[in-house]
Amino acid sequence: MKVARIMVVGAGQMGSGIAQVCAEAGYQVVLNDLKDEFVEKGLGVINKNLGRQVEKGRITEERKAEILGQITKSTSLEDAKDADLVIEAAVENMEVKTKIFADLDRIAPEHAILASNTSSLPITEIAAVTKRPEKVIGMHFMNPVPVMRLVEIIRGLATADEVYQTIEDITKSLNKVPVEVNDFPGFISNRILLPMINEAIYALYEGVATKEAIDEVMKLGMNHPMGPLTLADFIGLDTCLSIMEILHEGFGDDKYRPCPLLRKYVKAGWLGRKSGRGFYVYE
Numbered sequence: 001m002k003v004a005r006i007m008v009v010g011a012g013q014m015g016s017g018i019a020q021v022c023a024e025a026g027y028q029v030v031l032n033d034l035k036d037e038f039v040e041k042g043l044g045v046i047n048k049n050l051g052r053q054v055e056k057g058r059i060t061e062e063r064k065a066e067i068l069g070q071i072t073k074s075t076s077l078e079d080a081k082d083a084d085l086v087i088e089a090a091v092e093n094m095e096v097k098t099k100i101f102a103d104l105d106r107i108a109p110e111h112a113i114l115a116s117n118t119s120s121l122p123i124t125e126i127a128a129v130t131k132r133p134e135k136v137i138g139m140h141f142m143n144p145v146p147v148m149r150l151v152e153i154i155r156g157l158a159t160a161d162e163v164y165q166t167i168e169d170i171t172k173s174l175n176k177v178p179v180e181v182n183d184f185p186g187f188i189s190n191r192i193l194l195p196m197i198n199e200a201i202y203a204l205y206e207g208v209a210t211k212e213a214i215d216e217v218m219k220l221g222m223n224h225p226m227g228p229l230t231l232a233d234f235i236g237l238d239t240c241l242s243i244m245e246i247l248h249e250g251f252g253d254d255k256y257r258p259c260p261l262l263r264k265y266v267k268a269g270w271l272g273r274k275s276g277r278g279f280y281v282y283e
Contacts, residue, residue, distance in 0.1 A: 001111070001166040007032060007074070007083040009100060011042030014117055015089035017145025020046045021174045022087075023070035030083065032074040039073045046071070049146055080108040085170070087139055089117040092242050097121060098129045105130035113163055115139040119239075120186045120246045123156035133158035137167050140187060141176075143235070151176045152187050185250030186243060194243045197235075198259055200228035204279070205261040211279050229279040232262075233272035241266050 004027065008019045011033040019031045019042065033039045050064040059067075072079075077100070080086050086104050090096055097116060104114050114136050116126055127136035138154025151171045155164060164180070171178040181187045186194065200214050209217070215227020224231075232240050240262060247256040265271075265278060272278030 001084075001113070001162060003084040003113070003166065003170055004028060005030070005082055005084050007080050007086045008089060009033075009077070009080075009086060009104075010089035010091075010117075011039045012089065013045070014141060014143060014145060015087075016042035016045045017049075017143070018087055018089055018117065018141055019071055020049060020067070020146055021176070023067045025174045027070065029071045030074045030079050031071055032077065032079060034075065036073070036075055039075060043068075043071065043073070077103050078107055080104050080112070083108055083112050085113045085115065087115045087117060092119060092121065092239060094121055094125065097126055101126050101136070102129045105132060113137065113166060115167065117141055120190050120243045122185070122250075123154050123159070123183045127156045127158060134160040135163050137163055138181075138183070138187070139167060139171070140189070142189070149175070149177045150189075151178050152181045152189055153178050154181050154183055154187055156183050186247050190243050191247065194240060194247065195256060197228045197232045197240055198244055198256075198262065201232070201259040201262050204229065205259055233278035233280055233282075235272070236274055237262060237271045237278050238266050 006022045006027045007030040008015050009032045011031050019029050023029045031039055031042055050067060053059045054061055054064055086108055088097060088100055090100055097118065101114060108114065114130065116123060116138055117140055118138060119140055123136060123138040127133035130136055133156060136156055137159050140152040140154060142148035142150045153164065153167055153171065168178045203209060203214055204211055211229045215229050218224045218227045241258055244256060244258040248258065269275055270277045273282050276282050
């Protein structure tokens, strides 16, 4: 199954990163979002990332221009009509994603693979709204996409072996490491990571230690590059809460119950780095 043209739906932090690595690998990329300003913002992030590589002498200005030249702007899902692969990187909400996939199923050519960058939502449920569930797959990139090498590839109940193999090959062509995972809530990465973060929030909530102490213990004692509360702020506390709710609902086990302090911060609009305040305050 040959893939030359990739459409990325969602030009936010994840989508722009996915578009960048696909363009760097030589694919023709269509970067799509609801409004032109969102697409421009995503392109601005890509431009900035590539600019840093030029400054460090890793690529030339010519190479930067070549990569940017591989990316086309889009504000209409109808542009999926020429895509061989669509990677959806929209908000982590089942209603939003299923609407996008139903539309893509109608628009994209019959041979096109539809992939979701979801970090925790069931691929089988997303695939069920299409007439091509065998061509629907999870392709969960890590943040920040240009730096992190892992991609979780999630098989839905009906995902065809040929489709899995194509996505694995594409992942390798992006200089990423594919890991095969079955369709369970949170997959592997977030099933392990988010309960750890949630437990760290409980430790803070219960007054076991200060946020600085909790982060220091995990950095110096467990050799983590950043503490769990700093990491939660980086991910976004709303995203952390959403994933914990998906785990709690999916498994029906109280060990996945989101900490009340996490809920309180999200309700207060303290979402982490992106809002300027979470467990820490950001300028």
